Amino acid sequence: MSQFAIALVASVSILTVILATDLGYRKVTGMRILRSVLAVGVIIVIFVHSLPTAGNSVQLQLAGVALGIVFGLVVAAFLPVERATDGTAHTRAGLAYALAWAVLSGGRVLFAYGAEHWFTEDLVRFSIEHQIPGGDVYANAFVFLSLAMVLTRSAVLLIRSRKLQEAPVPVSVQKPRTPRPTGPAPRRRATPPGPWRRTTPAAFSKASDGPSWTRSMTSPWPRPGL
Structure with a gap:
């Protein structure tokens, strides 16, 4: 199977x-x-059939692992861990x-x-110059990259969830409610009548023989005859 087919699958x-x-x-x-x-x-069992060690094969396969760790840290940055209402750890991925996984894949x-x-001749020249035998080395590097990427994402997810579960749960402080009275509402006292005052001349009636008397809260005049 070609490198492209292996990478695609x-x-x-x-x-x-x-x-x-x-x-x-x-x-x-x-x-x-x-x-x-x-x-x-x-995927490793299906596509990795040998581990070439000649030349710089090991270095190229380790480079795939290192690049996979970097990619795993990148995608893990978009996977926050939250505490649910029951105290368990949950992730929220959108x-x-x-897109991060799609772009890197x-x-x-x-x-x-x-x-x-596109650059087959350049890749062959690069392989000869750096002593990289065959296409199995590149295929293994792609598979190891995927493995390291998934393992890094899983490790970060596990570490975050453990730290979140070990952290103390914040306790919300609620203000005590003032109890409402259960008995009958108190009766309001009647307002005592105010002093009497004399009306102004403009309020006099034509038919009246004298000034009229009304209640007022502003005049201290006493009521005549009291």
């Missing part, structure tokens, strides 16, 4: 498993982490997380395609 398979496992609001469990690691393990596939169609 491995990238699409891992991408499908990761997005199906992480997208949305999901609880962090051991089975969830193990599922993605097992998917990469199956469009940014999916697509980059691997694009490089493998270019190695076979």
Whole structure:
């Protein structure tokens, strides 16, 4: 199988498993982490048939591992861990997380395609100059990159969830409520009548023989005859 086919199958398979496992609001469990690691393990069993050690083969395969760790840290930055109401750890992955995985996985596939169609001669020349025998070394580097990427993401996820669960749960302080009285409401006392005052001449009636008397709260005049 060509390098492009290996990179395509491995990238699409891992991408499908990761997005199906992480997208949305999901609880962090051991089975969830193990599922993605097992998917990469199956890819290794299918596509890695040998471990070349001649020349700089080991260095190139380790470079794939190192690049996978960097990619894993990048995608883990888009996977925050939150504490749910029941105290368990949950992750929230959205469009940014999916795009990060899609771009990095697509980059691997694009490089493998270019190695076979765009810059084949340059890659052959590079392999001869740096003593890299055969295409198995590049295929292994792609697979190890995927493995390191998934393992790094899983390690970061596990560390964050453990720290979150070990952290003390913040206690919200609520103000005590003032109890309402249950008995009958107190009766209001009647307002005592105010003093009497004399009306102004403009308020006199034509038919009246004298000034009229009304109640007022402002005049201290006493009522006549009292």
